[in-house]
Amino acid sequence: MSQESKESLINVPNNKDRKHNLQYFNDLDFETKDINDATSLLLDSHKIYNGRRYMNDEDINCIFPSDKMDLGRSTMSHLLNKHQWKGNFRSPIKEKLNMGSATILDVGCGSGLWVIDMSDQCPPNVCFLTCNAIYGIPFPQNTFDFVNMSMMWGSFSEDQWIIVIKDLVRVLKHDGWIEFTEPDSTPRNAGKIQLFLLEALSNSIRDIKGVILDIYKMIPKYIEAIDELEDLNCMTVDYPLGEWSGCFGKYSLDNIKRIYQSMAFLPKYMGLSNEEFNNLLNDYVEEANKNKTCFAIFKCFAKKVSEKV
Numbered sequence: 001m002s003q004e005s006k007e008s009l010i011n012v013p014n015n016k017d018r019k020h021n022l023q024y025f026n027d028l029d030f031e032t033k034d035i036n037d038a039t040s041l042l043l044d045s046h047k048i049y050n051g052r053r054y055m056n057d058e059d060i061n062c063i064f065p066s067d068k069m070d071l072g073r074s075t076m077s078h079l080l081n082k083h084q085w086k087g088n089f090r091s092p093i094k095e096k097l098n099m100g101s102a103t104i105l106d107v108g109c110g111s112g113l114w115v116i117d118m119s120d121q122c123p124p125n126v127c128f129l130t131c132n133a134i135y136g137i138p139f140p141q142n143t144f145d146f147v148n149m150s151m152m153w154g155s156f157s158e159d160q161w162i163i164v165i166k167d168l169v170r171v172l173k174h175d176g177w178i179e180f181t182e183p184d185s186t187p188r189n190a191g192k193i194q195l196f197l198l199e200a201l202s203n204s205i206r207d208i209k210g211v212i213l214d215i216y217k218m219i220p221k222y223i224e225a226i227d228e229l230e231d232l233n234c235m236t237v238d239y240p241l242g243e244w245s246g247c248f249g250k251y252s253l254d255n256i257k258r259i260y261q262s263m264a265f266l267p268k269y270m271g272l273s274n275e276e277f278n279n280l281l282n283d284y285v286e287e288a289n290k291n292k293t294c295f296a297i298f299k300c301f302a303k304k305v306s307e308k309v
């Protein structure tokens with residue numbers, strides 16, 4: 001990649017992305033006049049839209065809700081990915097883990113199950129920290145032996161992805177590994193309903209939050225543009241949808257359905273009532289089973305160059 005191409009990818013201004021604000025409505029019926037200031041601040045941090053709870057921060061581009069339903073969805077997503085990949089990572093870090101001295105960072109931990117799983121393979125000093133990654137990772141440079149970020153395709157705009165990846169590399173130790181896991185959004189054996197839903201999803205998250213559905217295609221380019229990273233590896237595994245592929249396919253299709261259901265803004269964007277949207281999702285499930293639809297899950301990992309280099 002030429003130096004000019006690298007600069008175009010890396011030198012991105014840290015400005016706010018263009019996005020259209022959702023019109024939120026609060027469907028909770030309660031009195032607030034006696035709530036103390038601390039509780040009021042907590043309530044102000046979230047809004048209810050179409051029955052789902054979202055973060056109330058215009059600088060957060062995440063399209064997913066922040067509620068128990070989505071926590072269950074992210075937990076299932078982790079279990080499905082772990083099953084297909086036969087483990088929690090593909091980077092060559094087992095030797096470091098076995099030494100018992102590895103420091104690991106998981107960004108966008110969701111239910112925290114990946115972190116809990118990893119705590120069985122490294123020292124049990126696990127903690128969780130809340131921060132906004134686009135403002136910087138709150139750790140010194142060269143802190144972690146392994147940095148993981150999984151299924152964050154719906155969390156950042158393209159400019160924000162570049163900013164976050166650069167900062168993840170900053171906190172990664174020399175000779176440490178960084179790994180990304182994201183879905184390939186182009187299904188095989190897709191039917192008309194699947195393609196219709198994907199187009200609506202892609203357009204809506206771009207228009208509303210500036211999020212790119214096919215971010216998995218860009219991650220290797222971002223990595224190649226960073227001189228501190230080397231030994232880039234990319235691979236995929238199949239992600240079959242439907243009972244035609246057994247128990248895994250049954251749960252994976254249900255998980256995809258949950259993703260669409262978590263997009264509470266999607267029915268209105270498509271001009272559908274909630275009932276019409278749910279009926280469409282049910283038809284999609286039948287179609288995926290009939291067509292034997294299959295996605296792929298993409299992994300990309302690379303090493304930070306040694307300190308001498």
